[in-house]
Amino acid sequence: MNILLFGxxxxxxSTIGKALAERMNIxxxxxxxxxxxxxxxxxxxxxSEYFLxxxxxxxxxxxxxxxxxxxxEDKVIAMCPTYYYTSVRKYVRRPDTVSIVLEDSPENIYERxxxxxxxxxGRNDDPALxxxxxKKLIDETRKDITFYENTNxxxxxxxxxxxxxxxVCAEKLQELAESVFRNQEERGPVVSLxxx
Numbered sequence: 001m002n003i004l005l006f007g008x009x010x011x012x013x014s015t016i017g018k019a020l021a022e023r024m025n026i027x028x029x030x031x032x033x034x035x036x037x038x039x040x041x042x043x044x045x046x047x048s049e050y051f052l053x054x055x056x057x058x059x060x061x062x063x064x065x066x067x068x069x070x071x072x073e074d075k076v077i078a079m080c081p082t083y084y085y086t087s088v089r090k091y092v093r094r095p096d097t098v099s100i101v102l103e104d105s106p107e108n109i110y111e112r113x114x115x116x117x118x119x120x121x122g123r124n125d126d127p128a129l130x131x132x133x134x135k136k137l138i139d140e141t142r143k144d145i146t147f148y149e150n151t152n153x154x155x156x157x158x159x160x161x162x163x164x165x166x167x168v169c170a171e172k173l174q175e176l177a178e179s180v181f182r183n184q185e186e187r188g189p190v191v192s193l194x195x196x
Contacts, residue, residue, distance in 0.1 A: 001026070001074040003177050004091060006082070006152055007102035008145040010109050012161050012169065013078035016102065019170035020177075021076040029067050031060065031080035038063045057087035064091050081144070085151040092155060098180045100157040100173065106141035108163035110134065 003020065005013040014030045021028035032043055039046050039059070050056040060080050067077060068091060082088050092099045159176060161169055 001177070001181055002068060002091075002094065002097040003076045003173075004079050004088075004097060004099040005076065005102055006079050006099060006148075006155055008109075008141065008148050009081050010112075010141065011102045011104050012109075012112070012166070013102055016161070016166055016169045016173065017076045017078040019166045020173050023170045023174055024074070024076075024177075026074040026076060027071065029071075029075060029077045031063070031078050034067060035060060035063050035080060038066060054084040054087055057082050057084040061087040061091075064088065068094070068097075081148045082151045083148060085154045088151065089154070095184065098157065098177050098184075099155045100159050100176065101152045101155050102159055102161055102169075103145075104161040104163065106138045106145065108161065109141050110138050111163065 003017075005017045005020075007013050014032075017030070018028050035046060036043060041049075046059060047056055050059045060082060064077065064079070067075070079088065091097060157176070157180065159169070159173060
């Protein structure tokens with residue numbers, strides 16, 4: 001069983017994915033960590049080297065293939081945000097895989113502090129700075145969500161984080177993944193399902 005978690009930056013793929021893997025007692029792989037380990041470079045450098053067209057998404061695709069091929073155990077993979085669906089299609093369609101898009105409002109993502117911490121170097125202890133940047137960061141998050149919808153629209157399973165605690169999300173995602181796997185074994189792949 002492979003569970004691939006998609007979604008915009010900072011929606012909770014890694015945090016929730018890790019909790020889900022621990023809950024299910026299976027392996028967890030963070031897309032960004034695996035990308036850096038595979039290429040032996042920081043993300044920013046990889047992005048700059050593969051900047052044009054689908055290059056960066058193709059570079060990510062190689063890493064996902066490596067994880068899925070060399071690690072046959074059950075696992076959760078927090079996928080890096082991907083614009084070109086063609087770079088992940090073969091993984092999304094695998095019969096041993098459930099792909100789920102995590103969604104949340106830009107406001108909830110901001111409130112969790114993930115976006116703020118990533119984009120300001122972790123200086124979220126400065127309330128004045130946080131207030132000045134709040135609108136800008138929420139707008140940037142909204143743009144990220146829209147940008148990555150090009151890929152996410154092809155993935156029928158949706159889970160709305162809705163600002164809920166990580167453990168609650170992990171529990172609900174486990175129920176969803178296990179239900180989908182049972183249905184796939186009986187009827188074939190899921191065509192569409194939107195879970196709130």
